[in-house]
Amino acid sequence: MRPFLLYLPALLLVAVVLGSVLAPAVAGAPSAADCAANLKAVLAAVQLYVQDHDDTMPSMTSAGNFEKSVLPYAKVRSHFLCPITGKPYQPNYTLSGKARSSLKNPGAVEVAWDAARHPDGTRCIGYADGHVAITGAKPAAAAGPGACVARLTKLKAAADKYAGAHGGKLPPMPSAKAVQAALGTYAKDPKLTVCPITGQAYSFNPTLGGKVARQVKNPGAVRAAWDAKPHPDRTRCVLSAAGKVTVEKVK
């Protein structure tokens, strides 16, 4: 027993060290706020560089030169990389070697920014006064009808579960509210009957409500639910009684 007890503290130490190494990876994917924090640290380092170099901005002719001149003040090399895209921040080459005090409106002068947009369409921009702006979220319209197709597919799956528990019958469909109430038990999503793009409730075919899905004639041609309002990209999603989601172009 004795040797084992002697090893125990060492094992605990290993566990603690491993835990602290793994913890950041477990904490989740980096966000635009993490990118902004990185960029803020870079701006603070630029400020220190300027103070140390008689009011002169660092070399900003390339991301590599920028990092080389500012790194001694930032200390952390990863601060020069966007944590989301992994790309180095793009410095504003027109500021290279300029006098910091010559910048008229530092709150509007871009110092460095994300060379590539984040997957959600946002981009961080750092300004000469030290503030960072997160800009340019992609509008939902640019993303296409995919989110709506996914929502209707989920709605269909919930309706299938409902039918399975109700002798094959579809839920009553007098309104989106009624459908949501009937399917709420089978899908936890409280917005199951709302288009995620327009924010409008879907229209439902009231004549299908309570019917046995398998007995609907030509179900592929019968609409069960559809976008009451077209998406900004002039598309409309339709869920047929056969359970298929299609995207229509609206003239």
Ligand SMILES: [Zn+2]
């Ligand atoms: Zn970024």
Ligand SMILES: [Zn+2]
């Ligand atoms: Zn939609």
